[in-house]
Amino acid sequence: MGSLRLAVLNIKKNIANAKELKLSFMITIFGMAINNISFLIIWYYFGKTVGIINGWKPLDIFGLYGFSTTAYGIISSVFAGIFDIPTYITNATLDNFLLTPKNILLKISTSKVRTSAFGDLLFGIICFIVFTVSNKFTFIQYLLSLLLIIIVSIVFYSFSLFSMTVSFYLMDGHNVSNGLYGIFVSNSIYHGGAFTGILRLVFIILVPSLVVGALPVELVKDFSLMKLLVIGLIAIFWGVISVSFFYKSLKRYDSNSLFGFGS
Amino acid sequence: MNIIEVKNLSKEYKYNVKDEKRGFLYNLFNRKEKIVKAVDDISLSVKEGETIAFIGxxxxxxxxxxxxxxxxxxxxxxxxxxxxxxxxxxxxxxxFKIGTVFGQRSQLLPNLPLTESMEMFGVMYDMDKESIKKRIKELSDLFELNEFINQPVRKLSLGQRMRAEIATSLIHSPRIIFLDEPTIGLDVVSKKSLRDLLLKINKEEKVTIFLTSHDTEDIQSICERCVIINHGKIIIDTLTKKLIKDYVKNKNIIITPNVEFIKFPKLPNGMTYTKKTKSQIIVSVNTEKINTQKALQELIKMYDIDDINIDNESLENIIRSIYEEN
Incomplete structure (x- = not known):
């Protein structure tokens, strides 16, 4: 309970810390939301021109962005500390987390807020509303969507943590971690109809990009218990893998005194 | 009671070395490991309330x-x-038992007042609201933080920030505080004020101080005991006063002339000029070769002297010569 109380306080203080610079806080949030809208417009017109691809209608792109960007917004805003793991390792700031009590992963995760991610969250929610209203969602579909956002956020957190943890093993961990994370994120906002056959399997199991975007859209439109089970199991799988990988890798941490080298 | 007990402690690091004679592909698949001993079989005990300088x-x-x-x-x-x-x-x-301060790394929230960071650390250490409030008040009085406690941390001077860092690390009343270069980058006034505060917490709160610093003034004014480490081994573990007494081999004799110095005659064995000007001469005397009294007599014979001062060698020089010998 102490760790959770601290995590909540950490998030509050970090938001307050970011809000102190009010103007940059607001510009970053709305700037990011506007940036995302431009992507959406491109995808929407692409869908409208091409028509239905593998069952995907142009308006489904709102659902894709709704799930993936909302999950991205939740994790990257209040749990942004995980994206700094490579930096914490390089400049040995991980020491600070090891020297204080409470759950280290929770402390690292909540050690930072990414202001721009609030813009993504705002954008994700707007997309989600457009998607649900245009598809005339029932109450059950709303409940299912809410459950899926939670599951999708878990997958998002887990794979991001896994990518960042890789940097414990490499000298240039930043590049590899960010590369892996980049593959995951960029594929999560690609048109769901583009993934078929083996490619679809790869991006469901090995790099769960489709689990945070395309699969939830397909599931709320056409419910199947099997699909829900698969998404749930993938969330559990990546959750267990990433957390145990993090704690195993933490033992390799050698707290170097390397700071200020390179860029 | 020993608060720190270390026995035969070693730490090795491994790293890969490449075979310069072979090409990229060979080295990619055939890496040789080299082992470096960063700490080599050290043992150390520290009593509660001691002030230790751990230097090297x-x-x-x-x-x-x-x-x-x-x-x-x-x-x-x-x-x-x-x-x-x-x-x-x-x-x-x-x-819960230790506090740490790394001179070049901050644990405080930059855009918020110091109280916010202290409160967060209080929660981290399971303190209730009342205890946090009471402790912040105690530390503010002790460290004289009141004048800037409500300012955003990023607006504090380096001296104020270091006081704030140390105060925050004491929020949970630890029994030991580890300080790594706490006075680095501070001006002389801030250094003095920080040293006085560290002595105060050692006396008033009985906190054991374990400090590393390259500033010999920190060592001399705060630490009663000095542990010197080099190449991973402890080479000296003694009281700071004793270190100075035992290792002072040289004394400096500073003489000023009645009129001015013109000639600088050759000095006896064990005495060397470190400064030769018309208005002042400094002679370093190796007390193992010639005693101070004899050296003074020699100088009086050679020069028409107005004033004489005798200085012990500085701790900095003592430590430097220990590093060089080892």
Missing amino acids: PNGAGKSTTIKMLTGILYPTKGSIKICGLTPIKDRNKLS
């Missing part, structure tokens, strides 16, 4: 030792007990 040249093994003592690094060999706990196993419990 760069790369001597100071930081690695502190990181093992605080539970950051896994030792390769040996045992450590801090307040009866094994750091790496009982890291969480240990964190």
Whole structure:
């Protein structure tokens, strides 16, 4: 309970810390939301021109962005500390987390807020509303969507943590971690109809990009218990893998005194 | 009672070395490992309330030792007990007993007032609201933080920030505080004020101080005991006063002339000029070769002297000569 109380306080203080610079806080949030809208417009017109691809209608792109960007917004805003793991390792700031009590992963995760991610969250929610209203969602579909956002956020957190943890093993961990994370994120906002056959399997199991975007859209439109089970199991799988990988890798941490080298 | 008990502690680092004679592909698949001993079989005990300077040249093994003592690094060999706990196993419990300050790294929230960071650390250490409030008040009075406690941390001067860092690290009333270069970058006034505060917390709160610093003034004014490490081994572990007494081999005799010095005759064995000007001469006397009284007599014979001063060698010079000898 102490760790959770601290995590909540950490998030509050970090938001307050970011809000102190009010103007940059607001510009970053709305700037990011506007940036995302431009992507959406491109995808929407692409869908409208091409028509239905593998069952995907142009308006489904709102659902894709709704799930993936909302999950991205939740994790990257209040749990942004995980994206700094490579930096914490390089400049040995991980020491600070090891020297204080409470759950280290929770402390690292909540050690930072990414202001721009609030813009993504705002954008994700707007997309989600457009998607649900245009598809005339029932109450059950709303409940299912809410459950899926939670599951999708878990997958998002887990794979991001896994990518960042890789940097414990490499000298240039930043590049590899960010590369892996980049593959995951960029594929999560690609048109769901583009993934078929083996490619679809790869991006469901090995790099769960489709689990945070395309699969939830397909599931709320056409419910199947099997699909829900698969998404749930993938969330559990990546959750267990990433957390145990993090704690195993933490033992390799050698707290170097390397700071200020390179860029 | 020993608050720190270290026995035969070692830490090895491994790194890959490439065979210069072979090509890229060979080295990619056939990497040889080299082992470096950063800390080599050290043993150390510290009593509760002691003030220890743990010093050594760069790369001597100071930081690695502190990181093992605080539970950051896994030792390769040996045992450590801090307040009866094994750091790496009982890291969480240990964190309630120790405080840490790394001079070049901040733990405070930059855009918020200092009270906010202190409150966050209080919650981290399971303190209730009332205890946090009371402790912030105590530390504000002790460290004279009241004038800037409500300012955003990023607007504090370096001296104020270091006071704030130390005060925050004491929020949970730890029994030991580890300080790594706490006065680095501070001006002389801020350094003096920080040293006085450290002595105050040692006396008033009985906090054991374990300090590393390259500033000999820190060592001389705060630490009663000095542990010197080089090449991963402890080479000296003694009282600071004794270190100065035992290692002072040279004394400096400073003489000023009645009119001015014109000639500088050759000095007897054991005496060397370190400064030769018309208005002042400084002679370094190796007391192992010639005693001070004899050296003075020689100088009086040679020069028409107006004033004489005798200085002991500085701690900085003593430590430098120890590093060079080892």
